[in-house]
Amino acid sequence: MIKKWVQRFYLFLIILFLYAPIGTLIVLSFNNSRTSVKWGGFSLKWYQQLFESKTILAALGNTLLLALLSAIFATILGTLAAIAIYHMKKRRQSICMSIVNIPMLNAEIVTGIAFMLLFISVGNLLSIFGIHFEMGFGTVLIGHITFNLPYVVLSVMPKLKQLNLSMYEAALDLGAGEGQAFFRIVLPDIMPGVLSGFLLSFTMSLDDFVITHFVKGLGADTLSTLIYSELRKGIKPEMYALSTIMFLAVFVVLLLVNLSPQKHIKEEQHR
Amino acid sequence: MSNRLIDLQHITKIYDGHKVLDDLNLYFNENKFLTLLGPSGCGKTTTLRILGGFETPDEGRVIFNGEDITNLPPNKRTLNTVFQKYALFTHMNIAENIAFGLKISGKSKAYIDDKIKYALKLVNLDGYEKRMPDSLSGGQQQRIAIARAIVNEPKVLLLDEPLGALDLKLRQEMQYELIRMKNELGITFIYVTHDQEEALTMSDTIVVMNQGYIQQIGSPEDIYNEPTNAFVADFIGDSNIFPGTMVEDKVVKIFDTIFPCVDTGFGHNKPVDVVIRPEDVELGKPGKGTVDGVVSHQIFKGVHYEMEVTACGQEWLVQSTKMHPVGEHVSIFVDPFNIQIMNKPESEDEEAVVLDV
Amino acid sequence: MYKKSLSYPYLVWAAAFIIIPLLFIVYYGLTDRSGAFTLENLMAIATAEHSKALFLSLLLSLVSTAICLLLAYPLALILSNSKLGRSGFIIFLFILPMWMNFLLRTLAWVVLLDTNGVLDTLFKTLGLPRFKIINTPAAIVFGMVYDFLPFMILPIYNVISKIDINVINAARDLGANSFQTLYKVIFPLSLPGVISGITMVFVPSLTTFVISTLLGGGKILLIGNVIEQEFMKGTSWHVGSGLSLVLMLFIIISMVLSSKYDNGEGNVL
Numbered sequence: 057m058i059k060k061w062v063q064r065f066y067l068f069l070i071i072l073f074l075y076a077p078i079g080t081l082i083v084l085s086f087n088n089s090r091t092s093v094k095w096g097g098f099s100l101k102w103y104q105q106l107f108e109s110k111t112i113l114a115a116l117g118n119t120l121l122l123a124l125l126s127a128i129f130a131t132i133l134g135t136l137a138a139i140a141i142y143h144m145k146k147r148r149q150s151i152c153m154s155i156v157n158i159p160m161l162n163a164e165i166v167t168g169i170a171f172m173l174l175f176i177s178v179g180n181l182l183s184i185f186g187i188h189f190e191m192g193f194g195t196v197l198i199g200h201i202t203f204n205l206p207y208v209v210l211s212v213m214p215k216l217k218q219l220n221l222s223m224y225e226a227a228l229d230l231g232a233g234e235g236q237a238f239f240r241i242v243l244p245d246i247m248p249g250v251l252s253g254f255l256l257s258f259t260m261s262l263d264d265f266v267i268t269h270f271v272k273g274l275g276a277d278t279l280s281t282l283i284y285s286e287l288r289k290g291i292k293p294e295m296y297a298l299s300t301i302m303f304l305a306v307f308v309v310l311l312l313v314n315l316s317p318q319k320h321i322k323e324e325q326h327r
Numbered sequence: 328m329s330n331r332l333i334d335l336q337h338i339t340k341i342y343d344g345h346k347v348l349d350d351l352n353l354y355f356n357e358n359k360f361l362t363l364l365g366p367s368g369c370g371k372t373t374t375l376r377i378l379g380g381f382e383t384p385d386e387g388r389v390i391f392n393g394e395d396i397t398n399l400p401p402n403k404r405t406l407n408t409v410f411q412k413y414a415l416f417t418h419m420n421i422a423e424n425i426a427f428g429l430k431i432s433g434k435s436k437a438y439i440d441d442k443i444k445y446a447l448k449l450v451n452l453d454g455y456e457k458r459m460p461d462s463l464s465g466g467q468q469q470r471i472a473i474a475r476a477i478v479n480e481p482k483v484l485l486l487d488e489p490l491g492a493l494d495l496k497l498r499q500e501m502q503y504e505l506i507r508m509k510n511e512l513g514i515t516f517i518y519v520t521h522d523q524e525e526a527l528t529m530s531d532t533i534v535v536m537n538q539g540y541i542q543q544i545g546s547p548e549d550i551y552n553e554p555t556n557a558f559v560a561d562f563i564g565d566s567n568i569f570p571g572t573m574v575e576d577k578v579v580k581i582f583d584t585i586f587p588c589v590d591t592g593f594g595h596n597k598p599v600d601v602v603i604r605p606e607d608v609e610l611g612k613p614g615k616g617t618v619d620g621v622v623s624h625q626i627f628k629g630v631h632y633e634m635e636v637t638a639c640g641q642e643w644l645v646q647s648t649k650m651h652p653v654g655e656h657v658s659i660f661v662d663p664f665n666i667q668i669m670n671k672p673e674s675e676d677e678e679a680v681v682l683d684v
Numbered sequence: 685m686y687k688k689s690l691s692y693p694y695l696v697w698a699a700a701f702i703i704i705p706l707l708f709i710v711y712y713g714l715t716d717r718s719g720a721f722t723l724e725n726l727m728a729i730a731t732a733e734h735s736k737a738l739f740l741s742l743l744l745s746l747v748s749t750a751i752c753l754l755l756a757y758p759l760a761l762i763l764s765n766s767k768l769g770r771s772g773f774i775i776f777l778f779i780l781p782m783w784m785n786f787l788l789r790t791l792a793w794v795v796l797l798d799t800n801g802v803l804d805t806l807f808k809t810l811g812l813p814r815f816k817i818i819n820t821p822a823a824i825v826f827g828m829v830y831d832f833l834p835f836m837i838l839p840i841y842n843v844i845s846k847i848d849i850n851v852i853n854a855a856r857d858l859g860a861n862s863f864q865t866l867y868k869v870i871f872p873l874s875l876p877g878v879i880s881g882i883t884m885v886f887v888p889s890l891t892t893f894v895i896s897t898l899l900g901g902g903k904i905l906l907i908g909n910v911i912e913q914e915f916m917k918g919t920s921w922h923v924g925s926g927l928s929l930v931l932m933l934f935i936i937i938s939m940v941l942s943s944k945y946d947n948g949e950g951n952v953l
Binding site: 066077156161164173199280 | 688690691693694695697698701702703704705706708709712755758759762763765766773776777778779780781782783784785786787788789790791792793795796802830833834883884887888890891892893894897898908911912915916921924925928931932935939942943
């Protein structure tokens, strides 16, 4: 009993550690005072001003669009890659998996400057032919797709390993074409992996700063880079308000998904 | 009471509101090969886990050598377990696996080395000390799991379906091996299986269980020849189980036909279940037996032919070395000694037991 | 069963955006402005300022990795033993904070840890000893542990929760008490997860420039800050690439170490 209590308490401490800053930000978003240190009374004014700030809303638009596009592209590319890699011979497979892992294991700063060098060199090369190319939304998108890929591949791979190959063969045997067999049999079966790859990509893209920092060029600010550029002047409290809205929205959605009765039935059946 | 090695008293175990074991009473003697036999979910594995200390019963006591060990953790018990899927430590080599328990109990290195040698010899795997578990076949891993358990000189070895993952040939081989090891070690084996053939081959005593209750305890011969109820009869080997009426002592009626038997004490005109083993049904020329019938199915099973004969409004399963083609008219005769009479189950619960199988 | 061509889009992408960019770093790192081969950019690490930054980075990332391991291992054990572990609860718990911007999350610690901040005030009212941590290396370690702890917990939890319960039962059965079972059986079997967790925390800690900027008050330079300035303040891309190559050496060492133990079990996902 005591052991259980100690375990609970430890878990609670870790959760407190992880969520204390988030709680702080939520509190600050309602703080009437501009300085983060003093409590100036409850206020919703940052929420009001948030919707009047064009810079923040533009950055929010960029961030969400980037997250959505990069997650979609990475999911398609990564799922195909996972299927192909899964069916490779052992040696080729392990080589490919090492490549897949590079953007995840490599330092973000190294990935970031590598992209920067690439894009600037390509820009220089193209300018010889009179084509104007500079870093912006497109290069950030490429960067995000690239670092999202490993998360998709690694989410889909385990589902492929669980997939019963005879199901695919049975579909062919019953007259389905390869495409039909894939979309009707294989894809539904690995869907949980594909979906979690997509959600993970979306989240990672949303939360990224370092790579965006190096490849955004002059335009295309995301929320992260906007916050970074505001560091010296002090963070606008509107940012706290926006983050609070985003966090609570996702919190509610995840809570609903996790508490939905359907999932419970599924888990019961698994036991 | 004196030579009872283990005594399970009034054991009840409940999972999620479902009674897995209900007031189970069972004792085990020294130096015996005991088998807990039953379909999955009958409570046999739970009984074994309670013995090993991996589960605590909700009610009842476990007495070992006169001591109450109900709440003793597994590491304090002088019983050892051979797990279903071997559960070898994959990060240790074979010698380290076998030495695990001995090192924990602080034995000397010389003693441990001796024991490893002895144990590997016992399981016929001399020279495997340095191998890793992953490099061994299933059968070999199983032997190592046994070696790892017996070096600790337990009074009782618990085996949880140890042969379940092996193929048929290896399984039969291991059955003889296990009997040999048990005799060599002179300790009690408590063996859990759902395979009736395994149970019949190896055991001194079989405990047939179903739905948390003990159905019958007895020697393999008793269990096979004298099943106490329809569940046991049906679970052990193939059986014809017919509804019948006990007309009077030594006379039973199946449908309209009177069969002589040897059972007494069931009363007059009592509904009963009649059990007849398929190999005990003798076929002959029409009119020469107790009742006539027609062969409706026939297949070759290697050792014998298996046929179905329609007679008395029932399908009779018959095993015989002589072939009777489909459509042939035959007579059926059963030696009175081979007719087993059982009381009808009284409650619906017991009825369900039969339907489940 | 599947056509090989399915892998081509990915392979082309990987070549263009994973392999070639890395080759650019190698090229810039080993050449000077005129394009001639040189080792000078690599040797730049030896200057007092750079080697001090590298040393501090190594020290802080080792300390934060060790703290993460000490915090995460018991937690992974607890989670793998409890019902909470079975549901999506853990993923939920560790992914959710990512929806609060990474920079803001880290910055919030300034509010919490600052002199006269939330914790300081709390300590003062409770009469506990006060501390000054913000703008010190300790604050940076604090931020590293906070940001990367989930990357230690997840792989360890994944491996431990997959250990066959009967292997643990077998150890108990053979006489091992809980502690002996932990260090003789569970810990060795969980090593792939531990190693993978160590790389997942060590590499980003070693190379960060954001955490040190946010919590170090801009005065403490880590090797990440040095490289970032070489690029963004326009000092020298060649020196920056050279230093990156040195940094990659450490990353590769830790990746090789982890792949030695990796059998796919220790993946974060």
